[in-house]
Amino acid sequence: MWLLFLLVAAVAAVFSCARVCRAAVAAARTGRPARPPAPAPAPDPAGDDGHAPGLTLYEMAYLSGGPQRLADVVLVLMAQKRRLLLAHTGWATVVEPVAQDPVERATLSAIGPDGQRPIPAVREALVADEAVRAVADKLVADGLALPAAARPGIRSGIRQVWAAALLVVLTAAAAYWMAPPGTDTALLLGWFSLPLVLCLGTLAVARFELHPYRDWATDEGEQRLPGKADPPGSRLPSAPLAPLTSLISLALHGPSALTDPALRAALHSSGA
Known part of the structure; x- marks a missing residue:
């Protein structure tokens, strides 16, 4: 038996x-890359960090935590630029409806015409948006993200x-x-x-x-991330680049790496 x-x-x-x-x-x-890796993009407000050649801030966020992490990054980015208000109760409110790239435009569209929406709903809408899928598709085509x-x-x-x-x-x-x-x-x-x-x-x-x-990155994509194994902010600039430092730490390590307790509470209270 x-x-x-x-x-x-x-x-x-x-x-x-x-x-x-x-x-x-x-x-x-x-x-494996389906085509040769694209050249390093020109500097942009959400992309050039000086530590990951060829990767924008959105791409670092996607490789580290997927579309949900990317959504958190764009929300905090717009909040730091005073275009959004992220309340500790988990609501996102539009302060200035100005977008500087397709992902920011998608964020404003996700919040809707009322100008206010719970962060989980905004995150869910962003994850399914074409602008976020375009970031993912580029990373997959370059062999940095897993399909x-x-x-x-x-x-x-x-x-x-x-x-x-x-x-x-x-x-x-x-x-x-x-x-x-x-x-x-x-x-x-x-x-x-x-x-x-x-x-x-x-x-x-x-x-x-x-x-x-x-997770989300291939082996090559993991190697392109700047110091992901290091403590949050340990290899990042300080002083005049503090907002960028916070965004890079968020992209690599998640909401727990934020130094602003109000932003950290907003993302955590919304289920991040």
Whole structure:
């Protein structure tokens, strides 16, 4: 009977690990540039930071946290320029309806003609907007961001490996409990350790090798980000460039890196 449990555990482990491997190979292939990388863009209010050649502020935000992070960056950017008011209660209010780029225009459109809207609703509208998709498409074409179709494959595959590891443990316990008297339980558990080691080994490799693909950036895109592994602001300018420093920290590390408590409360209170 325990051989049947072992067969089930082995099939589940092999199938789930093979799925992760196939998804990783597909991600690596789709992550290669489809065309030569574009030259560094001309400086723009939301783009030139002096630390990531060829990446705008919006692109850094997308590679670090996806379209939701990009939406947070443009909201804070417009708030720092006094064109929006972000309340600690999680509402965005238009102060001056002036946009300097397509993403800012999309932000004003997302807020709507009433001039006020909850930040979660604005963020949701921005994520689906054509201007944000254009940023993502450019990064994907340059091989810096993973295509949307490839991300769920690895994520779901890793979840399946976790489920297979749990199944191995459960089947091993059931086989141990149902083993007839005189069965060599050490040998029995030793056989079940093989699919368990396979699952845990795959998870360990995925943890260290596939982390860029589980997020938004490819390996190349991850390398283009300026000092993402450093503490917020540790490699960024200070003094006269404090607003830009705050925006770069937000793009790389999320709302918790903001130094302005009012802005941080506005984004966190809205579910960021």
